[in-house]
Amino acid sequence: MMVTKQFELLHELIPKAAAIAFFVNPTNANAESDTRAMQAATEALRRQLVILKAATEHGFETTFGQLSSPRLGALVVSADAFFLSQRDRLIAIAARHSLPAVYPVREYPVAGGLMSYGGSPSVAFRQAGNYIGKILKGAKPADLPVIQPTKFELVINLKTAKALGLEVLPALLARADEVIE
Secondary structure (H helix, E strand, C coil), X not given: CHHHHHHHHHHHHCCCCCEEEEEECCCCCCHHHHHXXXXXXXXXCCCEEEEEECCCHHHHHHHHHHHXXXXXXXXXXXXXXXXXXXXXXXXXXXHHCCCCEEECCCHHHHXXXXXXXXXXXXXXXXXXXXXXXXXXXXXXXXXXXCCCCCCEEEEEEHHHHHHCCCCCCHHHHHHCCEEEC
């Protein structure tokens, strides 16, 4: 699962974080499976998991009020179109709480978030365009194969890492597809 890899990368950057927050939209179809994956990943490394849920703009402030807990060491943000639309707000909230966060797509660290790991949205949009083209040429949608992402990007924002007082180890930087300075 993608959230498991995101957690592993965040844990590599901040190995001493005892409690990890997982921000999920409960109305997302993947919410339950992503939450189970995060629970298993954090249990395997003996970390506490705090689940934060929000499905509306109003729910953000209420949910993120829980971030003031000094025990939280990091944040994993799940993939969700609503969250992406609230990208700047999420980044600002994480910064306000000095909370290192990993996000699902590169748009977050480009906008000032710490780091992201996930599939490339531009590749996904291109694949969707190819599917639409095939359908318009007469292909039946049910006959088209399901395509999973094959290219994943690790993007790290060093300016944000410095602002959070984090040192990004060379091994992690070497694996990054993009480093924002």
